[in-house]
Amino acid sequence: MRRLLSIASAVFVLTLAGCGEVAPPEPYGATPSPQQVEWQKMEMNMFAHFGPNTFTGLEWGLGTEAEDIFNPTALDCDQWASIAKAAGFKGIIITGKHHDGFCLWPNPVSVHTVAQSPWKDGKGDVLKELSEACAKEGLKFGVYVSPWDRNDPHYGTPEYNDVYVKTLESVHDGRYGEVFEQWFDGANGEGPNGKRQVYDWPRFHETVLKLQPRAIMFSDTGPGCRWVGNESGIAGRTNWSPLNTKGFTPGAGAPPIDTLNSGNVHGAVWHPAETDVSIRPGWFWRESENDKVKSLKKLLSIYYTSVGRNSLLLLNVPPDNRGLIHSADSARLMEFKAALDEIFKVNLADGAKVSATDCRGKGFKARNILDGDFDSYWATSDGVNKATVTFDLAGEKTFNRVLIQEYIPLGQRVKAFTVEAMGEDGQWKEIARETTIGYKRIVPVSKTTAQKVRINLEAYASPVINGFGLYDDNISEYSE
Ligand code: FUL
Numbered sequence: 019m020r021r022l023l024s025i026a027s028a029v030f031v032l033t034l035a036g037c038g039e040v041a042p043p044e045p046y047g048a049t050p051s052p053q054q055v056e057w058q059k060m061e062m063n064m065f066a067h068f069g070p071n072t073f074t075g076l077e078w079g080l081g082t083e084a085e086d087i088f089n090p091t092a093l094d095c096d097q098w099a100s101i102a103k104a105a106g107f108k109g110i111i112i113t114g115k116h117h118d119g120f121c122l123w124p125n126p127v128s129v130h131t132v133a134q135s136p137w138k139d140g141k142g143d144v145l146k147e148l149s150e151a152c153a154k155e156g157l158k159f160g161v162y163v164s165p166w167d168r169n170d171p172h173y174g175t176p177e178y179n180d181v182y183v184k185t186l187e188s189v190h191d192g193r194y195g196e197v198f199e200q201w202f203d204g205a206n207g208e209g210p211n212g213k214r215q216v217y218d219w220p221r222f223h224e225t226v227l228k229l230q231p232r233a234i235m236f237s238d239t240g241p242g243c244r245w246v247g248n249e250s251g252i253a254g255r256t257n258w259s260p261l262n263t264k265g266f267t268p269g270a271g272a273p274p275i276d277t278l279n280s281g282n283v284h285g286a287v288w289h290p291a292e293t294d295v296s297i298r299p300g301w302f303w304r305e306s307e308n309d310k311v312k313s314l315k316k317l318l319s320i321y322y323t324s325v326g327r328n329s330l331l332l333l334n335v336p337p338d339n340r341g342l343i344h345s346a347d348s349a350r351l352m353e354f355k356a357a358l359d360e361i362f363k364v365n366l367a368d369g370a371k372v373s374a375t376d377c378r379g380k381g382f383k384a385r386n387i388l389d390g391d392f393d394s395y396w397a398t399s400d401g402v403n404k405a406t407v408t409f410d411l412a413g414e415k416t417f418n419r420v421l422i423q424e425y426i427p428l429g430q431r432v433k434a435f436t437v438e439a440m441g442e443d444g445q446w447k448e449i450a451r452e453t454t455i456g457y458k459r460i461v462p463v464s465k466t467t468a469q470k471v472r473i474n475l476e477a478y479a480s481p482v483i484n485g486f487g488l489y490d491d492n493i494s495e496y497s498e
Contacts (some may be wrong), residue, residue, distance in 0.1 A: 037454055041377040043397050046429035046479035048288040054242065055427055057198070057234045058290060058457045059392070060108035060158070061325050065294060065334035066098060066111045068144070070120045072339050079118025081168025081210055083322040085134035088120065093137070095144070099151035101335075101343050105351040106358065108159030111201055111332065112148055114189055116162070119169030123194075127184040130169045149194040160199035161189050164444070165217055166207050174213025183225050185219075190229040200226045202237040204245075204269025219267060219466025224431040238272035239263040240289040246329055247278030251295035251320035253329035255498070256453040259430050260285030283433065283476075290457070293324035297333035297347055303336040311346045317354045318361075318494035326421075328430075328456030357493045366488040367415050367471070370409040376402045378480065387486050395425040395484035408472040409486065416467045416490055423485030424455045431477040437461065439468035446472070458485070462497050465490075 050058065057091035058422060070076075070083040072090075102110050115121050122144035133140045145161065152159040165182060172178040188196055202222065206214055223241060226233055234242030244261055246253050258281030266273045281291065297317070298307045312320075317333075324331040335351065338344045374384040378399040384407055386394040398405045420437050424430060437450040449463040471488065475481045 019160065040382070042382070043378070043400065043428055043480045043482060045427070046431050048285055049429045050259070050288045050290070050426055053232050053234060054288060055289065056079065057243065057424065058330060060330060062331045062333065063109040063111060063158075063160070063199075063456075064102040064105070064106050064107040065111050065302040065332045066148075066295075067116070067296075067303075067334055067336040069113055069116050069302075070118050070121060070338065071116065075302075075304045077180045077300055077302060079116065079120065079168065081118045083118060083120065085120070085130060087135050088135040089137050090339060090341030093142075093144070093147070093337075095147040095151035096154070097342055098148065098337060099157055099231065101153040101348045101351060103157060104355065106355045107157065107333075109160055109198055110148065110152055111160035111162055111199055112139070112145065113160040114163050115167070115185070117164050117166045117168055117205060117207065118161065119167040122328075123189070125185055125188050127181050127188070127290075130449055137197060145189065145194050151160065153195060158198035159194060159196070160201065161194075161197055162201035163189060164203060164205065165215070165222070166203075166205040168207070168209060171207025171210060173214055174211055178215050179218040179221065183221060186222060186225045187229065190226055190233070192229070197230050197233050199234045199236060199242070200230070202235060202268060204238050204272055205229040205268075206269045212232075236292055237268035238267055238278060239266050240287065242289070243292045243330070244281075244289040245272075245278055246291040246293040246324075247275040249295055251292050251293055251331070252279075252323045253293050253327040254280035255327060256280045257291055257456060258283050258285060258288040258454055259288055259326045259328065259426070259456055261289040262286050263289065291329040292332055293320075293329045294332040294334065295320055296336070297350065298334075298336065301334055301336065303338040303344065306399075308344055308346045311350050313356060314350065315494055315496075316352070318357060319496045321354075321358065322460055322462065322494070322496050325458060326460030328454060328459060340425045361419070361491045361493060362368045362489055364489070366415040366490065367409050367486055370411050372396075372409055374398070374405055374407045376405045387483050392397070392484060393425075395482045397482045398480040400480055404475065405481060406472050406474045407483065407486075407488060408470060410470050411468065411488075414467050414469055415488060417488040418463055418465045419487075419489040419491050420450060420461045420463055420471070421485065421487035421489065422455050422459050422461075422473060423457060425482040425484040426457050428482050429479075430456050431479050432475050432481055433478055434476045437463065438472050438474065439466045439467050440470040440472075462491075464497075
């Protein structure tokens with residue numbers, strides 16, 4: 019009897035092993051916080067530059083503008099939010115305070131705010147209206163509060179850091195609900211007295227984190243996400259989310275531009291790139307640029323070089339001096355959304371038979387790649403860092419875009435990959451050779467008709483892939 023029992027338990031153990039009940043791979047290198055993962059999934063947010071410059075036509079206000087210059091005639095944040103929502107943005111970040119120092123909310127430590135303006139008899143609050151409009155549309159709300167201030171008389175003295183901390187507190191103390199992103203630019207020009215400020219960055223960060231622990235902080239060095247290094251909408255073709263920030267500060271002490279653009283392989287902290295770019299030539303609205311809104315093709319190309327290169331896209335759509343998004347911008351945004359919907363409507367890899375040269379075991383099968391579930395992925399056994407995944411498309415498919423996603427909660431692991439396609443002749447032909455993947459990589463390839471497609475991956479630790487797509491883009495004409 020005892021013998022029988024031990025045989026039975028041995029069979030049981032063997033059965034378990036046979037099913038391949040294995041643990042998930044260990045995370046590799048720097049990894050994102052759960053908030054950073056959620057943030058990355060937003061993919062596209064809207065930036066709204068608005069303030070005195072909207073009325074003066076300047077890009078950088080002087081700080082000496084009279085408060086009564088701020089007087090939008092028809093401000094309607096519901097209009098901004100409904101356009102943003104319809105365009106596919108997941109959140110809006112507004113310039114609560116730009117370099118001119120004017121605050122779009124009644125900041126208690128400033129006398130250069132909406133409260134001193136004629137708009138709504140000084141009783142208005144743009145942050146309140148926008149945060150409520152965002153909540154109604156299910157959008158997240160974020161704020162840009164420029165540390166550089168050309169108005170505040172304390173700027174350039176230690177007192178200004180106190181003023182700025184109180185300013186941050188009045189935005190983040192909950193009166194505008196949850197703030198998903200705090201945008202810090204590194205600008206550090208002269209204040210009204212000709213002095214520059216020595217910013218107390220650790221204190222600024224602590225202030226935001228204390229009040230909004232889930233907020234992602236943007237700057238050249240994070241700590242939540244990093245500037246991509248240019249304002250033209252282009253993330254690096256190689257783009258690591260990890261970054262080394264030790265010894266660097268936002269602004270003049272920032273990491274080199276090419277580092278911001280590509281991140282650091284094996285970087286110590288997870289600071290994914292955010293690509294901020296304006297739909298117009300300037301950041302602020304001006305009448306003379308109503309006919310200079312970026313073309314649909316340009317916006318699509320920006321989409322590929324930002325979202326398609328493991329970056330978040332923050333597209334600036336500046337409201338005009340009425341306080342409305344101009345029809346030239348909203349019409350273009352609707353074309354942009356319609357084009358993206360059309361391009362990504364059909365994943366030609368859906369229904370493909372997926373196989374891989376290695377599989378970690380049950381729960382990590384190659385077919386997980388196509389199940390549409392972010393948290394279900396294919397992974398190899400530990401130590402197997404090179405592998406190939408083949409998609410048998412069940413018939414011929416024609417495409418010119420290849421989309422691949424890594425499961426970033428386990429870090430960014432793939433360092434190089436190629437894509438090959440097999441046509442009627444039964445020969446594999448290389449159609450792409452690239453480096454990083456990250457959260458999402460969309461590789462433009464020349465128009466390819468194939469029965470099978472395979473990706474050959476080389477990673478620092480067993481690759482973890484949770485998404486793959488083949489698309490036929492007949493709109494953008496984008497190529498690399
Ligand atoms: C920069 C600013 O100097 C520009 O005016 C603009 O706001 C851009 C998004 O950030 O740091």
